[in-house]
Amino acid sequence: MESQLNPQVLIIGAGALAEQLETAFRGLGCATKVGPLECAAELRPDLIVNATEEFDPDALREAISRTGAAAVPSLDACRITRNREGIRRTAAEELGLPTMAYEFAKTPEELERCADEVGYPCVVKPSVSTGGLGQTVVHGSEELGGAWNSAREMRPDGSVAVERYVDFDFEVTIVTVRSVDPATGQLATWFCEPIGTRHEAGVLVEAWQPAPLSEAAMDNARSIAARISGKIGVQGVYSIELFVAGDEVYFSDVNPRPSLDGMVTVATQRVNQFELHARAVAGLPIDVTLTTPGAAHFLPAQPFDRDALARALAVEETGVQFLEDAVVIRSTAETVEEARGRAEAAARDLTA
Known part of the structure; x- marks a missing residue:
């Protein structure tokens, strides 16, 4: 794609991520669909850009063969990151990254x-990753039957992952970029400031940037992000999910594409x-x-009345974006704490 003028880009998927990726590629002069x-x-x-984990690898391979298109990722x-087992074995057994105990x-x-x-x-x-759906925290063997059923309802085939529960301080996502450094002509790695996330019943409801990490935790997080993205090796953005407990950081997941976080x-x-x-x-x-601290609050896609939207938009430095499968409220402020408070207030106004 580097030398092509106005390349044709097919973005596979639907919803918020696909919509935003189309805008980004079109902004670089690409013809997009x-x-x-x-x-x-x-x-x-x-170019075929995959914005979803729900795809048929064999069909993608055939499409590449027939059209001569490049695939991203x-x-x-895709093979490494498509399922939890592949990701965990690559991270823990090949790279020696700190992870929760798993089977x-x-x-x-x-x-x-x-x-x-x-x-x-x-x-x-x-x-496979399901946006938090189908996950269950199990405290004893009597709860395993319900947990098995919940996981299988979301993904009837393949294995079910079992991970040791870690009493972590918070979760972070490191948006990591692999591309060519103009100064050297070689692949290099860039790190965005860490993004803190909060989930309810496994579903993302809030994200904020920058997340407060100690110097040691930041070094550990970036080391993990560099090693896993380097192993996968392709150009693009990686969304690398981590658990932070004090200065200790544990690898959780990686997606070789932008994420809701x-x-x-x-x-x-x-x-x-x-x-x-x-x-x-x-x-x-x-x-x-990073130009400003900020926060995002996520709501399910649904209609809201005009007065509720007006109240939400009246919150200082706040915007509301309606996407196919989500409503995203974003706020900025002088501090992360203030931005989180504004986004939460706007979410309450929108749903009141």
């Missing part, structure tokens, strides 16, 4: 054995995560400058 992978046969794109990157079960009987080995409390999750960067950074992804893929200059 959001749609299913089947569009590739007629469109014959130069690459097929190898994978294919039957309810295996789940009980795995939970005993990992220890209670533990977290039972579907085999990074939606806050639309308000806080000079170049947001979607624009960074497009720039990185194109080999264009990278700028991860």
Whole structure:
């Protein structure tokens, strides 16, 4: 893509992430289309950008073969990151990254054995990332049956992940960029300021940037992010999820694409995560400058009346964005605490 003029880009997926990625690539002069992978046969794109984990790897491989398009992320990157087992074994066993104790079960009987080995409390999750849905914190063996059913409802095939529950201080996401450094012509790594996240029932409800990390925790977080993104190796943005407990940092997950966590960067950074992804893929200059502290609050997509929207928009330094599958409220302020308070107040106004 680096040398092409106005390349054709097919973005696979739907919803908030796909919409924002289309805007970012179009902003660089690309001809863009959001749609299913089947569009590739007629469109014959130069680049297929995957904005979702729900895709058929064999169909993607065939589309690449038939059209000659490049894929972002690459097929190898998709293979590594597509399921929790692949990610965990790469992180813990190949790279030696600190992770929670984990096992994978294919039957309810295996789940009980795995939970005993990992220890209670533990977290039972579907085999692939599901935005927090289908996850259960299990405190004893009597709860395993319900946890198995919840995970299987979200993902009927593959294994079920069992992780040791860590009493962490908070969760962070490091938006990491891999691209070509203009000064050296070699691949290099950039780190956005850490993003703190809060979930309810496993679903993201709030994100803020920058998250307060100690110097030691920051060094550990960036070391983990550099090593896992370097292992995957492709150009683009990586959303790397971590647990922080004091100065200790544990690897949780990685997605080789922008994420909902990074939606806050639309308000806080000079170049947001979607624009960074497009720039990185194109080999264009990278700028991860944070311009202001900020926070984002996430609500399910639903209609709101005009008066409620007016109240939310009256909150200082606050905007509301309606997307296909979410409503994102973003606020900025002099401090993260103030920005979080504004976003929360706007969310209350919008739903009152």
